[in-house]
Amino acid sequence: MALWIMMIRKMAKNKWLELSLLLGLVISVGLSSSMPIYTSAILQRLLIKDLEILQTNTLQYSGIFWTSVYASDQDPANTVKKLRQSDTYMTEKAQPGFQLPIKTFVTERSTDRYKMVPADPSRIDPGVNRSVDVVSLSGMEEHAVLKDGVWPKNQSDPGVYEVLVVEDALSNLKLVVGNEFIVSDEEQLKQPVRFKVVGVIDRKSYDDLYWYNYLSSYRSSFLIPYDIFDKDFMEDGVLRVRSTVWYTAFDYTQMSLDSISRFITSYQRTEGFLGELFENTSMKAPAMQTLGGYYAKEAKLRLMLWSLNVPVMIMLAYYLFMVSNLITERQKTEIAVLRSRGASRLQIVLSYLMEGFLLGIAALAAGPFLGLMLTKMLGSSNGFLEFVQRSALKVQLSGEAYQYGLIAVICSMVTTILPVLFATRTTIVGHKQQMARQHKPSFWHKYYVDIVLVGISLYGLQSFRRRMADLQSLGLDASDLQIDPLLFLVPALFVLGCAFLILRIYPLLVRLIYAAGRRWWPPSLYSTLLQVGRSASQYQAIMVFLSVTLATGMFSASAARTINKNAMEKIMYTNGADIAMQIKWEDDAPPPGMGDEGDGAAADGGDSPAPSVLPAPKKKVQFSEPPFLPLTQLPGVEQAAKVFLKKDAAFSIGKDSGNALLMGIDTDAFGQTAWLRNGLLDHHFNEYLNLLGSNPSAVLISRTLADQYHLKPGDHINTGWRGVQSAMFNIYGIVDYWPSWNPNPNFSDKSAVSSPTGGAAGKNGKVSKVKYPMLIVGNLPYIQNNLALEPYDVWMKLKPEATSQQLYQALEDKQIPVTKLDDAKQMLIRAKNDPFLMAINGVMTLGFLISITISFCGFLLYWILSLSGRVLQFGILRAMGISFRQLLSMLIGEQLMTSGAAIAMGVLLGGTASRLFVPMFQLSLQSQSQVPPFQVTFDPRDQLQLFIIVGFMLLLGLFILGSMLSRIKIHQAVKLGED
Template identity: 55%
Template sequence: MALFIMILRKMVNNKWLQLSLLFGLVLSVALTSSMPIYTNAILQRLLIQELKQLQTTNAQYPGIYWLSVNLPAEEKEKSVKIPQTDAFLQKNGDRFGLPMQYFVRERATQRYNLAPAETDKVDINRQRSADITAIDGMDGHLRLVDGRMPAKEAVNGIYEALVIPEALTELGMVLDTVFVIQDDTRKDPVLIKPVGVFDRKDYSDLFWYNIPSSYKNSFVIDFALFEKDFTTGDKLNVQSSYWYFALDYTQMTLLTIGSFISTHFMIDKHLDDRYENHNYNAPALQTLGAYYVKEANLKMMLWSLNVPVVLMLGFYLYMVANLITERQKTEIAVLRSRGASRTQIIMGYVAEGLVLGTIAFLIGPYLGMHLTRVLGASSGFLEFVQRAKLDVSLNREAFLYALAAIACSLVMTLIPVFLATKVTIVGHKQQSARQQKKSFWHTYFIDVILVAVSLYGLYNYKTRIKDLLALGLKSGDLRVDPLLFLIPAFFILGCGLLILRLYPLFMQLVYKAGRRWWSPALYFTLIQVSRSTIQYQFIMVFLIITIATGLFSASATRTINKNTSDKIRYSAGADITMQIRWENDAPPAILTGITGEDGVEITEENTDPAASKRKTQYTEPSFLPFTQLPGIEHAAKVFIKKDATFTRGKTKDTVQLMGIDTQEFGQTAWIRPGLLGHHFYDYLNLIAPSPSAVLISRSMAEEYSLKSGDTITLGWNGIEGNQFTVFGIIDYWPSWNPNPGANDQVTVTTKQGTSTKVKKPMLVVGHLPYIQNNLALEPYEVWLKLKPEASSQAVYKAVADHGYDIESLRDAKQEQIKAIKDPFQMAINGVMTLGFLISIVICFFGFLLYWVLSLHARTLQFGILRAMGISFFQLLAMLLGEQVLISGAAILIGLGTGSMASQWFVPLFEMSFDPKTQVPPFKVTFDPHDQVRLYWIVTVMITSGLVILGHIVSRIRIHQAVKLGED
């Protein structure tokens, strides 16, 4: 206890340094613990959103868990197996981890032929077949349309049943008609009589898994009666049994995903052990199964994004620990000289670290929880929006991360202590009298190694991107490759250190160049800085990393957001593109398959094979209403034929043909400025005067040696070709991807044999009226440009109100909103913003702490200067000169390094996407507003620091400084 009190007293004596160290520890723990908190929060939001989207897209409730078993007629133990499964599911239904809204059991016999017992009521010659069905608990969920509710027991040997309205037509019957179920294996006949017609009470009621029309060949009787007479009594063959859970999916969390999946496997094993044929339908399973991969990828992304901040925190902790150790080196050396072992000294500092670490552990995770909310509200670098708050909560993993952060931080703070314990009192005095010429990282060329590694990574990634684009390969899931974030951080650190290696030489050159003319204050400043660069390197590295990381983060975030937005707008072509149904005389198709729970696909087949070769005639709907829709600025017709045929001489190939009206297309379509050799409008104006003029893609021009003025023939299957004249060559065009896909490969036969090469897509752009008049009139797409304040939903409603049927639709604005909410996009925006803010705070405290301690250490020097006649304002000018040469130089180096890192390494983020689909090409984006915000933050930090330093200098007393000279 006495030892602990002594350690606390020692910490109090250095309270400001200890508080600074505690501040860094708390931020380290908060940042680290925010990673699992954020991962869980964002995945939780994404999970619910995807499940809701699943419900909207498939019109099926995501909380469904439906089971079915088919029982063969020869099955002898069905009366035992089915009740066992009932009990098993009722017992284990709670294991899904979700509130159970309904648990429904349904049974059905096989379908039997029916014969009317009363021949005077119905047509006896009509073929009828039906099954007997029972649904547990349906009484409270149905509405009686006609008749009455059936009896709970057989009445005079007749089973009373409910039917749906469609069953009366399907089976050709009326209520109270008695039917005999024809079963040759039974001696006693089974009689059934419909006494009521029912429908669902509420069409949104989750109790009903099947729609009522699926029971058009069913008699529905009381469930308990069915169980007694059929399931157990074996009066008829029970062919199917169904179990249905309706679970509240909105209560699903990442913790319940494992419970849901494990319960599913347990149920599946139970059914597999007892039944030969069984099926299930659980829409949420596919969504849930992907979340473990997303969770791992997101965690890796967060760690990678936080690398620069982790480096900053590591530097800060090491610097503060080094400052503490420097002030106590004499004490450590004395203890070593008097017999204390290195272990004993280190354990004393370990105890100090544990005290601070305990405090950080109690505060950090809760601070991390609040930092997570900052991540959720960020929509760009240093941009925040009013978004629904993330549902954040502390978990066990967050505290484990906090412990790991404390352990790593403790190691960082003990490194200076470990090095200091190696020195005796004699060695310490010798080191104090000597000037250190090189720092650790310069002695062992750490700067050169970091720059070399980063440049190698840059070369490697550029080569990979080039290969992917050339070969049309897929990039895979490289968005979480840590090297994408480690390499720029290494470059920033290495480049900063490399410049600092040369900076003393530059300072000496400046000093020697003007030493005859420098004023005493400036002379002193140059001498001080050029001879003491080593002691300033920590603070300079701080500022370099902060500024460079800020610029890189701003550029990377802005570039990723802008390129994602541009990719969506380019691939869509316009704000909204849609395909409207055209009336036509195409022959009707018959279905050769069905789509159902068994997964059989629907296919279509023409009734007349010869009819498929006949040219289909289309009726063009009126286009004028589209130009008059509310919120529409411009509208254009765009005809796209992906399998058009290009012919030139004996050469024949497949190209994509696009037909446009030049003026309307130019007003409606979107393309990024600077993407083409000339302005987008110049190409449209080029072909506008000539109806047969076309633009062709560069891939087509290079493949077939085409140039302006050449004539080509275009058509498609069943359409005779017509001649067009090439007027220009383009590299990009709205909605067209010039990059080859994974399947764009052809086999080429040469004298040396056969080989495979990548075939690039080809495009021809011509006039729509000319194509319609000389080739064929076929459906075109409608492209719409919205006014800035227009609502997409209002446009959809207006199109429907005009009677148009939309066959396909793309809304670029809605896709952009969805992209912003992507967890990886949110991670980049949030983490880079948060990381920069933390870096600024850490850098400010490190900057202030370093200079305050430096000034205190130079009190004697300042006192002597004042005694020699240097005025207070001259002293401030000297300090200002030091700041310019140290902090100012570091800021300039950081700006240069950050700009260089952005230009070289931000394009690597193209690997975060699939390069072959990243059209237009990846482009590094700088926003002046980001840089202005960055400069303001740094200016406020430096100014505040100078004001505080000036205040400290103003309080220095000469007589106090002179007294210190006795030391």
């Protein structure tokens, strides 16, 4: 009990230090616990979104669980027994195993197919071959509507079963309502069975999930009430029951990550159960193809979160070590006295462990709730230090969050106990000796940890560069977004190592400045230089704090901005403009399968050898161009352009020929509509368009085409396509990039690798086996007049305030027949909602804010303690005649030489780390196929935000320190010195 009381008194004596330590622990626990919370929340959102997209793409509800069995058993009684067992399993085990709300459940049974003959051949054509099965669906009456006739009676007439049919069955079976049919099969039936068609049904609602099949699938079926079917066919065996379908539609919007394993397990168990009973089973659940990959996504996202948080974790660990070291430094005398009076090292360490245990419990209680708040911040991030109004993530605390928090507490306690372990090794005599030796090097410098960290980071940088060179030389590409954890760890080690390395040199620089002007420095600056030069080790913690925080912030800003901007530019470049769509053109082409599929004339310029057998000439299709003006007048459209694209257009140069993408444009409209990043071409984009517009027959060709066929401006090229006579064009320019055209080969396409003699010439003069895409850009009017008028795409540039929904509604209202539409804005929104990009933006923003918070706390804590420890020095200076203004100028000068120098170091290290390491993200972002090329981005707004935040922190800190300095009383300082 006495030990607890002593510990509590000691914590109360150092309450500000203990509160600072508790703050660091709470942030550590909150950050750690936010990882599983965010992973679950974002994957939950992604899961529902993917299932919605799956439903849109397949036009099939994603919550379907469909199971079908076909009984090949010759014993009808045994078949019925197995079906009854399956009914019980589906309702009592299979469905409850999914633990999802059920929107609808249908059991469908059907008989063998029997030949029906009319009961009255005089009224019905007996020559029609009618083969029908009898089908029953549970609950059908609630989901169907009568189109003709009446509903069947609950009790069938003796020997006559009343049935329903769908509309397609009337024409397929050549029957009308009121017809009667007889099934007579001497081998299978004891007596003939009569059926009477009493009604025709249709769906009550076409968006009803009950109808998993089109009604046309029942075009050869008689539909009978479920109760009658169950009693007469299942129990009494009037007709043989052959197959059963169990169809369940779950509410997939209620699925969570826990539902994935239950869904897969229930699916597999049902498959195994039915497979033991029936030889022929079939199962279908569209969600299975989506659910299967979520464990891999979860592992990758969890790894990414740890990787992104590595710099912050290092910062928090350093903060906890610093605060714990400050606490230990203030209590070293007490520790030394206890050691001299017989206390063992274990007893002292246990007392501090008890203190850490109390703080850890408090942090574990508050940290996970902080993690919830941090997760919400991650969900609303849209860029570095950018937040948007986005639908909130469904976050909740879980046992895993508390497990992560507990691990963080244990690791933090280990970090905070290290200074105590070092302190318990010192006796009272050794402690006094250490107090007299102020110039002792720090642990980092003594054991050259700074040089080791820089060496490791430079080795990592070299490894990244080597891997990137291998990818480029081998033509490899990333198959998915895979973040290498070292991409975040290595830059953090580089920044930390360089900060300590600079601080190894910085004291020497201060002493050099002091020695250079020691005869001319004013007293305030003289004292400042002397204080900083002699006690440089005291300032290392705060200087490293500030420099690493600012450098990490700059690196995070550059990395996030680069990733976001390159993703945006890739979408815009690939799409070519804000909107790229195709409009349906009227033509006189015959229906598919009726026209002649001859090859037509070859567009080879007349130099290719004639084929031995000429195919039959193909009729040239005539197209009717729809009006273009209404498209330019759609609401929200700023500019529209016609863009004709012909893939694999044939070209010839002398005796050489090949295929390329032919693009026809109107230069003026195209220049105002298309998107292209500045700096990709040798000259401005508009200069090439002006060059193209100077001559109707002018074309621009790609660098790949020019290099392979040794072409230059002024040469001629013949171009056309199948069924069209080629025309001659004049080459006016060569381009490396062009909107929507990818100059990189597609290595997943086998045709991208050509024979050794058919590739492009490399830089060393040898021939490469890689087949590069080629491009020819010409004037659209010239192509239409000299080649053919064929459908073109329409590119649109939208006004800044325009919305996609506004355009879609206008297209629908004006009944414009759009066959394809690519919307870059919607693609950008989907990219922003990608969980990996959200994690990058959110975690980097969160990491910087946390670093700023703990740096501010560390800054104030350090300088307040430093000021408190130098009260006697300031009192003596005031007694010697130093005015308060001069004293304040000394403090400001000390801040500039420490905190100011740390900020300069941070700016230098942040810019250097960004230029060295941000390009390495190409290894993880599919950047070998990135068009336009990957480019490191610095936004002055990000740096301005950083400087504003850090500047506010320094000004607030100086204000607090100045206020404390103004309260110092000379007589109290002198009295303190006498004591």
